[in-house]
Amino acid sequence: MKTNLNQITPIFIVGMPRSGTSLLSSILSAHPNIAISPESHFLRYWMKHYSHLNINNIEKFEFFWNEFIVGEHFSHFGVNPEVIKNKILSEHEIEYKTIFNHLMQEYAAKMRKKRWGEKTPDHYRNVNTLLEWYPQARIIWMIRDPRAVIASLEKVPWSRKSPKSNAYRWHDCVLRFEKEWISDERVQILKYETLVEYPESTIRSLCKFIGEEYTSTMLSSRSDTTSPIINRSKWAKDYLARSLQPITKSSLDKWQSVFSTHQVTEIENITRALMLKYSYQPISSKLNYQYFNFLVESLLRKLKKKEFNTLSLTNELPIFVE
DSSP states (O other), X not given: OXXXXXXXXXXXXXXXXXXXXXXXHHHHHTSTTEEEEOOOOIIIIIIHHTTTSOTTSHHHHHHHHHXXXXXXXXXXXOOOHHHHHHHHHTSSSOOHHHHHHHHHHHHHHHTTOSEEEEEOGGGGGGHHHHHHHOTTOEEEEEEOOHHHHXXXXXXXXXXXXXXXXXXXXXXXXXXXXXXXXXXXXXXEEEEHHHHHHSHHHHHHHHHHHHTOOOOTHHHHXXXXXXXXXXXXXXXXXXXXXXXXXXXXSTTTTGGGGTOOHHHHHHHHHHHHHHHHHTTOOOSSOTTOHHHHHHHHHHHHHHHHTTOOOHHHHHHHSOOOOO
């Protein structure tokens, strides 16, 4: 039996990590019809690294499945791998999309919900595949002030601690939405700041987008019952527990105490055009004098060490945008 995915209407939450995706996941999961799964990283990691396998071959499928179910991400779902495997093997053809679909359906069944969704922030790179698999899906693309996102990334154990690199990541994420999905009615941007400042009106509007009735439980009944925390490290447990606390605006400006003037200027020079488009106001000039001196001194030090070349110059210069 082949599952028809064209009629399934999942909800996907994507965007830069630390953009409020966990908060939104907890809100939607508190709806009586919706179960947003833990991060699967299925497209970003598992499909990418095992794409060479012909998983329609039973031996290759067995190999993939055994690798997948001992992975950390699968353990967060709290579902029975044998039940899912048997459902996958009942399909006329084994494909990555059917594996993914049965995992998600099993999670929704476990949560006793009619509709499933998934939150892996980096799946913003895979929206085309998600909509190819599920043409009726709804994609919620979270966006947050890049300075706040990057400041938050500085605190997590799994992130690269590079404000410059993370600024480029933020720029890539938002630019991808602008170039590829801004005109697609199935994809909607959601600002973290709007969500925390006006939670009820924002979620009411979001419910219209996903085709569900708004219910007050979405804001009042978020808990580890609606969003189970399973097999997590201490850091992850603490973080996810915080995402279930009452919604607050307290984190909006915390980034101001994290970065130096140089770092803020560097972040803003990279992200300025998109910041302005989404009403995030830079606090530095396009290239302030202090930062310019810092940049020149850095390049001169490289020259003295004979490490300077055209490529390094290109990489060091900031992006100028009107």
